[in-house]
Amino acid sequence: MRATGSHDIIFHDTFVPEEALLYKHRPKEVNRFLADGRVYSLEIPAVYLGVAGAARDYAIDFAKNTYSYSLENTIAHASHVQQKIGEIEMLYQTSRRTLYSIAAQVEQNPVIKDQLSEDVSIAKYVICNSAIDIVTKAMQVVGGRSLSETSKLQRLFRDVQCSRFNFFQQNLLHL
Structure with missing residues (x-):
């Protein structure tokens, strides 16, 4: 996993203004930032959608x-x-809307979170596969130079491949 940029950062006695907090931890309170259910796993496809978005932006900028001659x-x-x-x-916007739709359902009605397990699994599958397709298509726009070690796209391509290993369980759908 060369060049993943995975590093630990530890902050001690660091001040964060109240308005900048996403969440303030309260013991025994269920929240969307803790692994208290399947919906938590929406963060995984969100990461890969971000990778795909970066590839999308790169390809568009490159084309423009x-x-x-x-x-x-x-x-x-x-x-x-x-x-x-x-x-x-099309792939990016469909994936983005899928992700945000399920997240909004949980945010607006946390009681139904456990009922969305199958929807989350499907969303993860669709978004992660779409992210791989998006990066691949971006590389096709850019061409052979996207394979260069100095190309941002080759890094994004390697990163998005990790979605294959952060996937949902293949047997989640109870058919």
Whole structure:
């Protein structure tokens, strides 16, 4: 896992202003930041969706700023690049809406959290697979230089592959 950037950070006596807190821990209180149920696992696909979003942004920026002499314009004007970016956007927005929809259900009605177990599993599957597809398509937009060791995309590609190992259990759906 070279270059994952996983490091420990320990803060002692660090002041955080009240308005900057996401949550203040209260013993014996159930909250969305503790592993108290399957919904907690929405954080896993959220990470990979973030990786995919970074790849999406990179590919779009690349397409807008890379000039093609044969097109006499940027590659963003090539129909096959527009097609790929459209596919990326569809996958990204669908995954994002899926993630936020389930998270909103829990936030608005925490009592139903345990009833969403199957929905969470499906969302994880869809989002993680879409994240892999998004990064792959972004690499297709950028081309061979995306494989360079100095390319941000090669790092994002390696990172998103980890979603295959942070996946839900394959037998979660009770069919």
